[in-house]
Amino acid sequence: MNAPCRERTTCRLCGCSALELAFKLPATPPANALRTGVEGAPPMYYPLEVRVCLDCSHSQLGHVVDPQLLFGKYTYMSGVSKAFSAHLKQLAESIVQRCAGLDLSRQPDQPLHIIEVGSNDGTLLKHFEELGHKACGIDPAINLVGVTRDRGLKAVHGPYNPGTHLAAERELGGYCDVLVANNVLAHIDDLEGVFKTAAKAHVRHVVFEVQYLVDLLESGSFDMVYHEHLDYHALTPLMRALPKWSYFVHHVEHVDTHGGSLRVWARHIPPGGQLLREDDELLALEKREHNLGMWLPAGRPGWVEQWSQLQTKVDIKKREVQRLFHPTDGSYSAMKKVIYGAPAKLTTFMAGLSLAPESFAYVVDDAPSKVGLFTPDGALRIEPSTVLKDAAYAPDVVLVAAWNLFDDILARLRAVNFKGYVVRCFPEMRVVALD
Numbered sequence: 001m002n003a004p005c006r007e008r009t010t011c012r013l014c015g016c017s018a019l020e021l022a023f024k025l026p027a028t029p030p031a032n033a034l035r036t037g038v039e040g041a042p043p044m045y046y047p048l049e050v051r052v053c054l055d056c057s058h059s060q061l062g063h064v065v066d067p068q069l070l071f072g073k074y075t076y077m078s079g080v081s082k083a084f085s086a087h088l089k090q091l092a093e094s095i096v097q098r099c100a101g102l103d104l105s106r107q108p109d110q111p112l113h114i115i116e117v118g119s120n121d122g123t124l125l126k127h128f129e130e131l132g133h134k135a136c137g138i139d140p141a142i143n144l145v146g147v148t149r150d151r152g153l154k155a156v157h158g159p160y161n162p163g164t165h166l167a168a169e170r171e172l173g174g175y176c177d178v179l180v181a182n183n184v185l186a187h188i189d190d191l192e193g194v195f196k197t198a199a200k201a202h203v204r205h206v207v208f209e210v211q212y213l214v215d216l217l218e219s220g221s222f223d224m225v226y227h228e229h230l231d232y233h234a235l236t237p238l239m240r241a242l243p244k245w246s247y248f249v250h251h252v253e254h255v256d257t258h259g260g261s262l263r264v265w266a267r268h269i270p271p272g273g274q275l276l277r278e279d280d281e282l283l284a285l286e287k288r289e290h291n292l293g294m295w296l297p298a299g300r301p302g303w304v305e306q307w308s309q310l311q312t313k314v315d316i317k318k319r320e321v322q323r324l325f326h327p328t329d330g331s332y333s334a335m336k337k338v339i340y341g342a343p344a345k346l347t348t349f350m351a352g353l354s355l356a357p358e359s360f361a362y363v364v365d366d367a368p369s370k371v372g373l374f375t376p377d378g379a380l381r382i383e384p385s386t387v388l389k390d391a392a393y394a395p396d397v398v399l400v401a402a403w404n405l406f407d408d409i410l411a412r413l414r415a416v417n418f419k420g421y422v423v424r425c426f427p428e429m430r431v432v433a434l435d
Contacts, residue, residue, distance in 0.1 A: 032228065204267065210233040236290075
C-alpha cells in the first residue's frame with residue numbers, strides 16, 4: 001500500500017461493488033497509534049464509516065489504513081488481562097477437544113499441529129503447548145513476535161500469507177491441522193487470501209472468533225468501530241461466503257468476550273465430500289438473525305437500518321455521558337477525573353461521545369508497554385494504575401474505557417482502596433460509588 005489510507009469499493013466476502021454508507025463517526029487517528037510526546041508531526045486523522053454490501057449483507061469499513069501503520073508495532077497484549085487469559089485457556093481446551101474428536105483416524109495421544117494467526121504475545125500458544133500440542137504463531141508486530149519467542153514459544157513474523165503459513169508449518173514439522181484466528185479476521189483486508197491459503201495447505205479445521213455484529217448493534221457499542229476493525233461479522237454472510245473456499249461452518253458458539261462474539265468452527269470439505277451436520281446452536285443463531293429482519297423484502301439488507309438505529313443510540317449515549325462529564329455543566333465537572341484503560345476503543349469512545357480530553361487528568365493502564373506514552377491524539381499521558389494509590393494523583397471519578405473488563409477493574413480499584421465514583425458507559429450506564 002503506497003498511500004497511508006485508501007478507499008475500499010468492493011465487499012471482502014463476495015466481491016460485490018454495491019456498498020451503501022450506513023454509519024459514520026468523526027475521523028480519528030488509528031486507535032492503537034499511541035504517541036511518545038516528541039513527534040514533530042501532528043497525528044493523522046482518517047475517515048471512519050461503515051458500508052453494507054447490498055448483495056451479501058456484510059458490513060465493513062469504507063477505508064483501509066496501511067496495516068504497517070496499524071500493526072507494525074502493536075501495544076495491546078492479550079496476556080495482561082487475567083480474565084482474557086482465562087478465556088483463551090478455555091478456548092484452547094475447546095479447540096483441542098472438538099477438533100481432535102472430529103478426526104477419527106487420529107491416535108488419542110497424537111498432538112495437534114496448530115497455527116495461530118495474529119498470535120500477539122503468545123498467550124494462546126502457551127495454553128496449547130501446556131495441553132500437549134504443538135503450536136506456532138504468525139504476527140505482523142515484530143515486538144510481539146519477540147515477546148512470544150522470549151517465552152520459549154514458536155512465532156513467525158509477518159502478515160498471514162502462503163509464505164508465512166509455510167514457515168509456520170516448518171516450525172511444526174511440515175503440516176497444520178488447525179488454523180486459529182482469535183479476534184483478528186476483522187483486521188485483515190484480504191479475507192479471501194486467508195481461506196485460500198488454508199485450503200491450499202489442506203488445513204482441516206479453521207476456528208475463529210469475531211465480534212458479533214448483532215451484539216454490537218443491540219448494545220450500542222459503537223466504540224468497537226475503529227480502523228483496525230475492517231469488518232463487522234454476522235453469521236449469515238459468513239456461512240454464504242466460506243463454501244467458495246471449501247470451508248463449511250458446522251458449529252458456532254456465542255461467547256461474551258468484547259461485548260459478545262461468535263466462535264466459529266469450519267471444516268475443509270473438498271467437492272463431493274460429506275458435509276457435517278449443522279448443530280442446534282448454529283441453527284438458533286441463524287434463526288435469530290432472520291427474526292431480527294437482517295434481510296428485508298426485495299433483498300435489501302436489514303443491516304443498513306440497524307446501523308442507522310445505532311446512530312440514534314450514539315446520540316442518546318452522548319447526552320447521558322455529557323450530563324456527567326461535560327467540562328462546565330456536567331455533574332462531575334468540578335471533580336478530578338481519569339480514564340481507566342487505553343484500549344483501541346478509547347479513541348472512538350472519546351470522539352463519538354464528544355468527550356473533551358482536557359476534562360481528564362490522565363489515563364491509567366495495566367500494560368507496561370503503554371505506560372509513559374500518550375493517547376493517539378497526543379492529549380493524555382498514560383500512567384500505571386499504581387498511581388491511584390498516591391494521594392497526590394488520586395482522582396474523584398474513574399471512567400472505565402475498557403468496559404468489557406469492568407468487573408476486573410472494579411476489583412483492582414477496591415484492592416488499591418480507591419474512594420470515589422467508577423463509571424461504565426456500555427452496554428448500559430452504571431455508576432458505582434466506592435467508599
